Amino acid sequence: MNRFRTHVFLCCLCFLSMVQLTGCWDRMEVNDIAIIVGAGIDQASTNQVKLSAEIYIPEENNSESQSGGGVTTNSGNGKTFVSSATGSSMAEAMYKLQERLSRKLYWGHNDIFVFGQKRAEKGIQDDLDFILRYVRMRERANVYVAEGKAFDILGIIPKLEPNSMEALSELSKTEISTTVDLKQVVQQIVETPDESFSIPYINRGTLVTDKKHNRNPNVSYFQGVSLFKKTKMIGSLNTDVTWGYFWMTNNIKGNTIIALDMPHHETIAILLTGSKTTLTPRITADGKWIMKVKVRSEGNLLQNTSAIDFMSPKQHAEMVKLANEEVKFSITNTMRILQKKYKVDVVQFGDEFRKKYPKQWKKVKPNWSTAFQQVQLELDVMVDIPRPGFLNKSIVQMKDVSK
């Protein structure tokens, strides 16, 4: 009986003490947090940084039906608003941003950081330190550079996605774009001698043209990649040049369409199903640094308005050759721009050489950016086109057969 009493007493004591503890310091209800779904970092004035945060407004769906004819500011199912604050550093800006909000800023789910172009040109090292150090931030968040202001990118209300975070990270997943997260950026800063890396470059649709989206031109666009050297943005590649950059960095995804450059306004288009690029560095006996770029890809014929007959082996070989030339041109063009114009190795050639020739690499490392300009390309491109699609011959050719 005595034992039973002690048992009961101890149990009660345990549970009572627990109830006393419920005011735990880090208890945070979902109702008390302002969930950030996108952050933008802009240069405000000379030494000021402007931090903008897109914050999710948790509002129940049934309230929408009540507000019948009222003005609804939201689009889709997600309502967000953008708030921003300026400070001498990111930390101060965040502190000021917090002052304006009744709820605690919650960075745990923020998956995108957009840098304004001016800020990027000034250098993002200080901001990276803050983002990576603060425990609530995500290391795997995607990074972008915006043409113009990041604030404006966040201000876009996406039509297809609930918020900017979804819109941008989904945009990154498409075949025309690429994903770069903070972890990759840091890796490249640490590993490359020039602290060179590339970040997707986006802009607001309105800046491109008003005609692309008839009613709502206000969408963020992928516009190539921006190039960084010593954590400062030095320029950007447009989408065409970026394509060559993707070929070299093995970033070509399935569903990419190659449109061949043909005379007489004819079209041959190939829909890629897969591609693989391998880089093999080589240093010749006379000290030439050569990078062999081997591309193996496969695709289906998507459109063919030319006279080339897919079914004829000879002409098919010609078609393949044309495709290869297209890819080769794209690669050499990009390489020329990287080597001559920007003098920056964002294609990780340095890393390849380091792995294979560590001794030679050590010597060259301090002035890699000059050495990079001398690297020669050796291209081995093979774009296979095994399937013609539903039509074996072009419609014009079929007409000839029936005669």
Add this chain to the structure above:
Amino acid sequence: MNAIAFDHDQTISPHIEKSRVQMEALLKDCSDAAYLECKLGGQVKGIFCYFNGLTNEERLNEIRFEMSDWDIGNAEKWLESVEQEVTSFSCTRMESFTDMMDQMTLGNSILLVDGFDFGFVFSLSDWRKRAIEDPVAESVIRGPREGFTESLDDNMAMLRRRIRKSSLKMKGMVIGDFTKTRIVIGYIEELAAPELIKEIEERLSAIKVDGILESGNIEEYIEDEPYSPFPQMISTERPDTVAAGLLEGRAVIFTDNTPFALVAPISLFSLLQSPEDYYQRFLISTFIRWLRYLFFLVALLVPSAYVALLTYHQEMIPSALLLSIAKSRESIPFPALVEAFIMETMFEALREAGVRLPKQVGAAVSIVGALVIGQAATSAGLVSSPMVMVVAITGIASFLLPHYSIGISIRLLRFPIMLMAGVLGLLGLLLGVIGIVIHLSGLRSFGVPYLSPIAPMMVGEWKDVVMRPPGWVSRQRPKFTRSGGGFRKGARRKNIGTASNKE
């Protein structure tokens, strides 16, 4: 007068009139006692005594008429001849009133005859019994459809029909000063460890109590750790479950007047097994077993995990899900912990009401229940819809466990873990789990570790835990059996395909 009435030990008088007075004094105010006079061979006076409703009166009358037709011959030898004639029926002699009372309460009939200082007991017990029906609490799709009834003899017969060997032993004993409940320990002599049977007998005979009404009363007295929330014996109303237990070297304890028999010793994993596992194809049973393990954890942990994630670890929720949770939680005035407590308590209340209420009212409860745990609760702004979802999943999960007793202990343990998760987050949840594991590791059921064969590790027996092995694979018996884990004879599968082809 009273002194006579309760003096059970007084000897039976050879004078029938005197012993009738004694009898009537003993059964004073027992309106269900009946007396039936008869004349043996038309001369000797006799009285049948029995309780109404417990004895087969038809048969009793037949015997009575047959007795009056006897030819008991001359007067000198009638004593011997009466005794001879009477014992030709299946009956036994009883020397004292105490013994006779015991027999009468069992439904047998007593015959007192003039000139004898003892009584005859006729085994005529026959009372209204429930027919053998489907076991309600443990139903199966495939498997025997009969369940135990309240009659101990029927139950034993059902078991005997399944194990037709003399080594199936049924040791009887009586517990309870007033109820005198018959208890039977059943086991297979070759399989059950003798120490186990001895231990069970010792624990049972140590029970000193006024009455035993159900096997649960016994369970309380003989289990190893009465403070544990976990059942240390399986209570089952299925004869095939009991037979399977006996074949694994376990023992069964039958209690009269209840359909629930106790099987011991057990481990946690036997509580997570259903007899049907062994009747369905082993692949399917293995899958269902895994499903059960999964939902065992779900029933225990999901509400606490939800509370922990929502109060401390929002990072761990997928972004899109967090946004929709935030949306639905926006108008909820309570913290997640309180919300979880409200809903879980509500669910338990509904469940209890559904079990307890008469069937006519049951429909009303289910309608109200659907409203309470459902749309109405969310639109009233009391709870968020994800919480409703969590409670529903947990409820279903706890019903997935094949034995009610383990399901209810899991439901109970959910609450302290929920509290810990609300206080310390996932850390608290894990502390709770660790606490439970520590408790389970120390727990024993009649000396057999509760977590065996996982802890202590007996890899050979894991087959029956991680999967449901086919019969021809599980050749080893559990370690606690008499042989200490010997092999089953002939548990091999003939190579059917090739053998028949060779012919």
